[in-house]
Amino acid sequence: MKCPDCDYVNQDGVKFCMNCGNNFFRGENNDQDLNSQFYEFANYVDMVPRYERSVEPKFQNVFSRVFRKHSELEAERLFIVGTALTTPKIEEVKETWPKPWLFARVFLIALIAFLGLYLGVSFFKNINFIPGLIIVGAFAVPITTLIFFWEMNAPQNIAIYKIIYVVFIGGILSMLVALVFYDILKHNINPITIGIVEELAKVITVIYFVRNIKYRYILNGLLLGAAVGAGFAAFETAGYALRALLSGSFPSLYSTILLRSFLAPGGHVAWGALTGAAYCMVQGNKKSELNMLFKPKFVRIFILVVLMHALWDTPLPGIFPVGQIILMVLSWIVVFRMIRSGLKEIANKKWRLNNYPFEPTS
Template sequence: MKCPHCIYSNPEGEKFCLSCDEFMIHGKDDQERNSIFYRFAHRVDGLPRSHRSVEPKFRNLFSRVFRKHSEIEAERLFIVGTGLTTPKIEEVEETWPKPWLFARVFLIALISYIGLYLGVSLFGNINFIPGLIVVGAFAVPFTTLIFFWEMNAPQNIAIYKIVYVVFIGGILSLLVALVFYDILGNNINVITIGITEELAKVITVIYFVRNLKYKYVLNGLLLGAAIGAGLWPLKRQVMP
């Protein structure tokens, strides 16, 4: 089905264009335009530019969270970053992407956590405890990582690179933080812990973005989220 707005060829059955996100089917589907969230987003978009903190429209961020999405859309999110799938910077849209998968990931993690918790609390099975710890530690960092993955408009980082940064970057930032802790000695407190951990992540991010290939702000945010996703579960085990 071709979109009447941008002439993009979409799979059959899609209500919204995968390229421009505009409605392709009119009728009762137009009721979605009148939803509270949609009207609120349009009200925000109507604010003068002097009142906006960012140029992209507010509705671009969450307009697709509550819509039905196909597996094809999810698959397309991860087929990027290679020499054949990285778009030219001129082809990147001026507005930010419209993330939605992160909400599904968080919901799945939440359901998994509740299931594991019930296994421990109701049935007293201690074998659920390791899974409960892992899912509880990774749920929010991994959801945040998926959000910034979807927000990476240049689409110039492959998924295997992110997996590499999660594990290697998490370990490196942990080691850097431990070095700082050793230097601080007995001066460790709530304030120094926060400063030390964030500084360790910054140093690790700088190491990974030293390649000029990752020169965009959204690249740095994505790599920072990947490092944070790797560091958070580890630090809960070994850091003070």
């Protein structure tokens, strides 16, 4: 099927051009119908159509597309962004709020898989399902939260392959760095030192991945930090779940997975995202340097994250998990403020390019 607008040859049966987003079934007098239906995608670089975006981060706006019907083609186009051929120029990036939806589908798929594994263990007593139960249970919510950050990455310059790579390599690398710090501290372990050690380990890992000048936006740091945090959280949950299983208690196994999954969005994923974004905020177009960790903008966010982590781990009888839920809400308030800063950064960058087109970008 050849597109009349751009001459791109598409496979048979598609309703929209895979190159320019042209609607093949648009008639001359059906503009009203066209406005009432949802575009698969206007083009590769426009993740959300103009009329599907909002400037203000209201929950009814940001999550308004979660319960709408979406085609497989739309999901496929989401997964191709971030490559050398599909990364938009900064001038083409929208500085308004995206409306993510794919993360909800990912969570639904993971939930169905987890329930199937749960049936295999609980009702059919098949121990071969236990490893899958632990793995899926540990990764489901962190990966779901990560996909949300990936959809919110307005520059669309990081491919899903890179994110998967950061989750596994970054997750295990940050845990190993944390173990080195713990070994140095030895017996001086308390909620404050735990917060410093684990958040610093994640920051060091994020710096390794953002040292390339290609990933320099605040939203990039938010995403890569969330990827490292997701790997850290998933591996940690899997370890605690295994400990619960070795204690001989299946109810303890299930409760460990469910509780940690429920709290996962406000823990390592959000904290890693915040420190990653803070580092990219101070890095800008410069090359990564160690002294950037001492910049006031980064230090403020890092101290805030460490304090939240320390309060999270502080054993206060009678408030668990209420205290963690409050901290989770606070974490996401700061996350949305950081997203706003990231979108403002893009708007300012576009303004400078429009007014000073010959200004060097790196």
